Amino acid sequence: MQHDPVHPVVVAVDGPAGSGKSSVSKEVARRLGWGFLDTGAAYRALAWHAAACGVDTADAASVVSCLDSFDYRIGTDPTGYTVHVGSTDVTQAIREPGISGVVSQVARVPEVRAHLIELFRAIMAGERRGGIVVEGRDITTVVAPDAPARILLTASEEVRMARRSAELVGHSAATTGQQLRARDAADSKVVDFMNAADGVVTVDSTDLDFDQTVEAMLDVIRDAQVRTG
Ligand SMILES: Nc1ncnc2c1ncn2[C@@H]1O[C@H](COP(=O)(O)OP(=O)(O)O)[C@@H](O)[C@H]1O
Ligand SMILES: Nc1ccn([C@@H]2O[C@H](COP(=O)(O)OP(=O)(O)O)[C@@H](O)[C@H]2O)c(=O)n1
Numbered sequence: 001m002q003h004d005p006v007h008p009v010v011v012a013v014d015g016p017a018g019s020g021k022s023s024v025s026k027e028v029a030r031r032l033g034w035g036f037l038d039t040g041a042a043y044r045a046l047a048w049h050a051a052a053c054g055v056d057t058a059d060a061a062s063v064v065s066c067l068d069s070f071d072y073r074i075g076t077d078p079t080g081y082t083v084h085v086g087s088t089d090v091t092q093a094i095r096e097p098g099i100s101g102v103v104s105q106v107a108r109v110p111e112v113r114a115h116l117i118e119l120f121r122a123i124m125a126g127e128r129r130g131g132i133v134v135e136g137r138d139i140t141t142v143v144a145p146d147a148p149a150r151i152l153l154t155a156s157e158e159v160r161m162a163r164r165s166a167e168l169v170g171h172s173a174a175t176t177g178q179q180l181r182a183r184d185a186a187d188s189k190v191v192d193f194m195n196a197a198d199g200v201v202t203v204d205s206t207d208l209d210f211d212q213t214v215e216a217m218l219d220v221i222r223d224a225q226v227r228t229g
Pocket of ligand 1: 015016017018019020021022023024163164167205208209210211213
């Protein structure tokens with residue numbers, strides 16, 4: 001798995017909400033000196049854009065009509081990236097519960113997925129560091145099925161809910177848990193991110209702390225490096 005300056009090494013990571021995909025992948029990328037791509041941010045930003053345009057996110061045709069004007073920009077620096085739609089910085093706004101509540105409606109639209117997958121592949125191909133860690137729901141299976149290292153990051157539902165509700169100050173644990181469960185259920189109808197596809201290594205972080213999870217993921221990447229030379 002040597003660095004080819006034209007093709008960065010891709011590490012594909014999938015998993016349900018709150019499993020640690022974003023935070024752990026970011027730290028793994030930071031330690032390797034590689035790039036990091038949070039694909040969920042694009043679905044969230046499109047939900048934000050549709051709402052800002054006054055579009056009903058439940059109406060697939062209306063969401064598709066927003067794609068042409070969706071000017072999305074994201075960096076791949078794991079030490080700090082911002083998300084922009086046009087000139088508006090939406091880095092914080094896309095994490096609001098109002099966006100989390102409607103993002104699955106946007107993500108289930110096939111034209112949206114095709115559009116964003118193309119965008120992700122262009123960002124991956126443009127990475128100038130030695131590699132890029134890409135996380136989401138369909139990275140191991142659809143976006144980068146040929147990636148040398150593919151990981152399904154899981155954790156029990158109870159642990160995932162506890163981690164997410166610890167982040168969201170001012171929201172009850174019950175509401176946060178309910179929203180997370182509803183989002184996973186809606187997203188699971190579109191792609192399977194609860195079961196590892198062939199060749200995908202599962203890292204279960206239920207009983208691992210943050211640092212142990214980072215190490216477990218680095219182990220999978222090192223194994224892949226040995227395997228693929
Ligand atoms: N192994 C772990 N042990 C404890 N906390 C963790 C672990 N992995 C992630 N976290 C924390 O859980 C929260 C959710 O993680 P996040 O990366 O946002 O998950 P995801 O991107 O899968 O939704 C974050 O606050 C993160 O710091
Ligand atoms: N590769 C991806 C990534 C995200 N998504 C969608 O985008 C939403 C937000 O993703 P996210 O990664 O920010 O979600 P969290 O798990 O971090 O809360 C998900 O709930 C999915 O609806 C997707 O469909 N495919």
